[in-house]
Amino acid sequence: MKIIILGAGQVGATLAEHLADEKNDITVIDEHAATLKRLQERLDLRTVLGHGAHPSTLMNAGAEDADMLIAVTDSDEINMLACSVALRCLKRPPKSAVCALLTTSRSKPACLNPALFLSM
Secondary structure (H helix, E strand, C coil): CEEEEECCCHHHHHHHHHHHHCCCEEEEEECCHHHHHHHHHHCCCEEEECCCCCHHHHHHCCHHHCCEEEECCCCHHHHHHHHHHHHHHCCCCCCCEEEECCCCCCCCCEECCHHHHHCC
C-alpha cells in the first residue's frame, strides 16, 4: 500500500517504522529537515519537506494516488485540515482511509468520511 504519514515525531516515526517493515510504500511529510534526514537514514522510505496541509506538499508526496493518509502532527487543527485538503487532491476515492490522530479532542484516531469532506 502507498501510505503518507504527516508528522515525523515519535508517533509518526513509529508508524513509519512498523509500516515500512511490512513492505509498504511510505512517504513522511514534516517541516523539520533534520528529523526527516534521521528517519530516512534508518528506514526505506521517502520524505517530503513541507507543511502537510499545503496542497503542493501533498501533491509532491503523491497524495493523488495514495491508499492511505495518516496525520499525526502535534496539532489537531493541522491534522484535520491536512486530511480535508488531501481528500480534495485525490483523483479517486481512497482505498483505505484518511485518518487523523486527535490528541486533545478525542482519545481515538478519527477516520474521516471522504463523502463528508468532498461534499463541502
